[in-house]
Amino acid sequence: MAVVAGADFGTLSVRVTLVDSERGRLGTAVAEYPLHRRREDPDFATQSHADQMEALVRATRAVLEQVGLPGEAVVAMALDTTGSSVVVVDEGLQPLDDYYLWCDHRAHREAQEITAKAHEVGLEAIAWCGGVYSHEWGWAKLLHWLRHAEDAKRARFATALEHCDMVAATLTGVYRTADLKRSVCAMGHKWMWNLKWGGLPAEEFLAAVDLLLAGVREKMGGEYLTSDHIYGGLSSEWAERMGLKGGIPIPVGAFDAHWDALGAGCREGDVVNVVGTSTCIIAMAQETELIPGVCGVVPGSVHPVLTGIEAGLSAVGDIFESIARRAGTTVRELAQGLESYQPGQTGLLRMSWDNGDRTVLVNPELGGVTLGWNLLHTAQDELFAAIEGTAFHTRIVLERMAEHKVPVERVINGGGVPQNSAVLNQVYANVLNKPVLVPDGTPTSLGAAMLAFVAAGVFSSIEEAQAKMCLPFRTFSPDSRAVERYEPLYRIYRKLYFALGSREAAPVALGEVLPELRRIAQEGRRVEA
Numbered sequence: 001m002a003v004v005a006g007a008d009f010g011t012l013s014v015r016v017t018l019v020d021s022e023r024g025r026l027g028t029a030v031a032e033y034p035l036h037r038r039r040e041d042p043d044f045a046t047q048s049h050a051d052q053m054e055a056l057v058r059a060t061r062a063v064l065e066q067v068g069l070p071g072e073a074v075v076a077m078a079l080d081t082t083g084s085s086v087v088v089v090d091e092g093l094q095p096l097d098d099y100y101l102w103c104d105h106r107a108h109r110e111a112q113e114i115t116a117k118a119h120e121v122g123l124e125a126i127a128w129c130g131g132v133y134s135h136e137w138g139w140a141k142l143l144h145w146l147r148h149a150e151d152a153k154r155a156r157f158a159t160a161l162e163h164c165d166m167v168a169a170t171l172t173g174v175y176r177t178a179d180l181k182r183s184v185c186a187m188g189h190k191w192m193w194n195l196k197w198g199g200l201p202a203e204e205f206l207a208a209v210d211l212l213l214a215g216v217r218e219k220m221g222g223e224y225l226t227s228d229h230i231y232g233g234l235s236s237e238w239a240e241r242m243g244l245k246g247g248i249p250i251p252v253g254a255f256d257a258h259w260d261a262l263g264a265g266c267r268e269g270d271v272v273n274v275v276g277t278s279t280c281i282i283a284m285a286q287e288t289e290l291i292p293g294v295c296g297v298v299p300g301s302v303h304p305v306l307t308g309i310e311a312g313l314s315a316v317g318d319i320f321e322s323i324a325r326r327a328g329t330t331v332r333e334l335a336q337g338l339e340s341y342q343p344g345q346t347g348l349l350r351m352s353w354d355n356g357d358r359t360v361l362v363n364p365e366l367g368g369v370t371l372g373w374n375l376l377h378t379a380q381d382e383l384f385a386a387i388e389g390t391a392f393h394t395r396i397v398l399e400r401m402a403e404h405k406v407p408v409e410r411v412i413n414g415g416g417v418p419q420n421s422a423v424l425n426q427v428y429a430n431v432l433n434k435p436v437l438v439p440d441g442t443p444t445s446l447g448a449a450m451l452a453f454v455a456a457g458v459f460s461s462i463e464e465a466q467a468k469m470c471l472p473f474r475t476f477s478p479d480s481r482a483v484e485r486y487e488p489l490y491r492i493y494r495k496l497y498f499a500l501g502s503r504e505a506a507p508v509a510l511g512e513v514l515p516e517l518r519r520i521a522q523e524g525r526r527v528e529a
Contacts (some may be wrong), residue, residue, distance in 0.1 A: 001020060001458060002020045002458045003026065003073050003074050004076045004078070004449050004453055004456060005017070005018065005077040005249055005449070005452065006078055006381070006445040006449030006452055007060075007074075007078070008080055008081075008448055009052060009080065010114075010209075010386055011035060011103065011277050012032055013030050013446060015029070015030045015059065016028070016060050016062075016063050017444075017448075018063050018069060018510065019267070020065050021459075021468065026069070027066045027067040028445065029058075029059045031055035032054070033048070033051040033055045034047070035101070035273045036048075043364075044104060044106060045100075045102075045103045045104040046100060046101055047098055047120070048099075049098070049099065049166060049170075050095075050419060053167070054266055056242070059091075060166070060244065061241040061242060064243055066295075069318075071242070071244040072161045072244075074248065076250070076251075076453065076458075077250055078253070078449065078455060079168065079446065080164060080253055080256040080258070080259040080260075081164040081167060081253065081255065082101065082102045082255070083190060084102055084114060084136055084137045084141065084186070084189075084191075084258055085163035086138050086142060086160050086161070086163075087099045087163065087166050087261070088145050088153075089158055089166070090157070090158050090173055091144070091167060091176070092176070093166075093175055094140070095175065096153045096157065098147070100141040100145065102278075103277075103314075103355060104141065105356060106134050106141075107140035107144035108135035108136070108140075108364040108365065111133050111140040112133040113143075113209055113210070114133040114143075114209055114268075114324045115131075115133045118133065118153065118205070120132075123205055124196070124197055125194065125201055128290055128293055128297050129192060129295055130191075130291060130295050130362065131292050131293065132293065133192075133357065134295055134362055135364045136137050136190075136358065136364075137191070137235035137295075138160065138162065139191060139192070140193040141158045142216070143209070143210055146213070147210075158177050158219060159177050159220060159221075161180070161182075162183060162186035163352075164183050164253030164254060164255065165181065166178065167253065168181070168231040168232070168250055169180070170238070171232075171234055171238050171250055172231055172232030172233060172235055172250055173235030173236065177219070178221070180223075181222055181223045181229070181232075182225055184226045184252075184298070184300050184301060185226075185253075185255055185258055185298070185302070185308070186254065186255060187200075188301050189296035189298050189301055189310050190296075190370060193300075194298070195299075195384070196495050199224065200220055201217070202481070207516075216503070217334040226252065226301075227251050227253065227259075227304060228304040229251065229252050229453050230249050230250070230455055231252045231253070231380075233249060233250070233456075234246055234247060234248045234250055248456075249452075249455040249456060251451050254272075255280075256444075257274040257307065257310070257320060258280075258282055258447075259450075259451065260280075260443060260447050261274060261280075261282035262302065262303070262447040262450060262462060263301060263344035263414070263439075263447030263449075264414035264443045264446075265412060265443075265466060265471075265473070266282060266283075266302070267284075267463075267466075268284055268285055268286065268306060269285075269407040269408075270283065270284045270409070270412055271398060271401070271411050271412070271414045272410075273315070273394060273411065273413050273418075273428070274369050274414045274415040275316055275413055275415040275416070275417040275418050276316070276317050276365065276417060277315070277318045277321075277473075278312060278313055278315055278358070279312050279313040279316045279390065279415070280310060280311075281311040281313075281359070281397055282310055282312035283406050284302045284303050284308050285305070285307040285309065285477045286307070287406060288308060288404065289405050290407055291309070291311075291400060291401060291404040292400070293361065293362060293399070294310070294311045294360065294400060295310055295311055295358060295359055295362065296308070297310070303462060309401065309406055312355075312358040312359055313352055313358060313359070313390060313394065314356045314357060314358040315352060315355035316352065317417050318355060318384060319368070319386050321385060322415075323386060324464050326379065334379060334383050335380075335383065335421065336420055337383050338423045339422070339423055341423075342525075343388070343485040343489065343520075344388070344517075344521060345521055345524025346382075346384055346385050346521060346523055347372045347517050347521030348372045348377065349370070349371045349372055349388075349517055350389035351366075351383065351393075351496065351497065351500070352386070353366035353367055354367065355503070359400075360396060360397060360400050360412075361498075363501060369500065370382060371496075371514065372386065372514060372518070372521075385428050387421075387424050388431065391432070392431060392490050392493040395431055395490060396431065396488075396497060398411075406508055410437060411435070411436050411437065412424055412436075412438070412439070413428060413436050413437070414443050414444075415502075416442070418438050419439075425474075426479075428476070429476040429477060429478045430478050430479055430483050430486055431486050431490065432478070434477050435496065436476040437476075438474045438475075441474045450462060450469060453465050466472075485524070489520055492513055495508060495510075495513075
């Protein structure tokens, strides 16, 4: 019997879970931290490293107290974070500014310039991230900071770190850039790192994008490692703050969705939709080909010996929250009664672009679109249409992955939202026409605990940890009548997705869209009656 701690840094809070190798989850505590937004700049989203670390201390002490366990009993700790969430630091690894959070979209111009230059010079790396470099990723965020930072700050710039690497360095007492380790998961998916071309993109390419990037490649040094490696031991300073034992192993970290997928039971042939404020779609395979519009194909990123594939939607839970907020209520209240809704009965079709498009268009300039309004529609109607819209978007992504030899044998809905919405899971099953498996319990931070057990030598492999610790599934099976009724609605969604989502799209006749939505809605109301 052994106990480990798994820490999961989300957009608004950190969750620390204590897990026993025999008894499973013992307890979980959550501590929040502020997200800094600006009403005048909807692309702005930052967070303080100090706030996050203080929250980690609070959550760790709270769960130890909740469980009644002495900190000395915890034999390892592992952590995952959002990404690409980038912090710029000085030579002593002190932040020069707050994190550019994953949902900070100020760098869309920089991303477009990186994409254009990559295609101009034939950079192989651009093909491995779907042909488009994203405004959500590291090089774009760093270049935006370099262009807008004060001269004094820019002069102190030593390196940039992904959130998971910054937290691991802090906890293990690393204070020099020369001692850094970096996550293959983070750097492979967001910084175009791959051993295939010698690591990061060449100095010549970076300088050609902007001379502000000249010399930066050398500053992005350190060991690039998969998560079966140890970052270091917990420092005495942070052990005392958190109430843990000093020296316990901390493995190299990763992104939350990747480890959440492992915690949800992901194996080769599975696709895991980690549905939270956004959706990360995670798969892994022995072999795969490059996938246009899919934001990362990286060996060793999810599982150290498999190729990880990542895609996603830029907003899901955030969309639901915004609908409820505008209606002056909560999602929980607004969702009461959605189980009686029939496919397409609202007559609304809602695109999930409120925070841009992550996959497969990779376009930050899009915005939310809802078609089919009449004078009697309610916020609850829009919420149901938004659930349908995110399911349609997910289907577009899964079809793109399957077209490029990614096996899609099982669909697992992980993350926090599916735990609280049977309606969402059933809609997804009907739209995808596949059984949707949902862990019977909360898998968040369970993946981190698994990597902690492997780091401590309690389990010899991720597979052994999964066999012991993964939760059973609840299954949502597709309803044949609903599947049939969603097909014409999906065809409309798919047409609009590509017609409205790209400047280069060929002209498409859209005059039939609104009449067809009305027809589908009328059929839905007849079924309901």
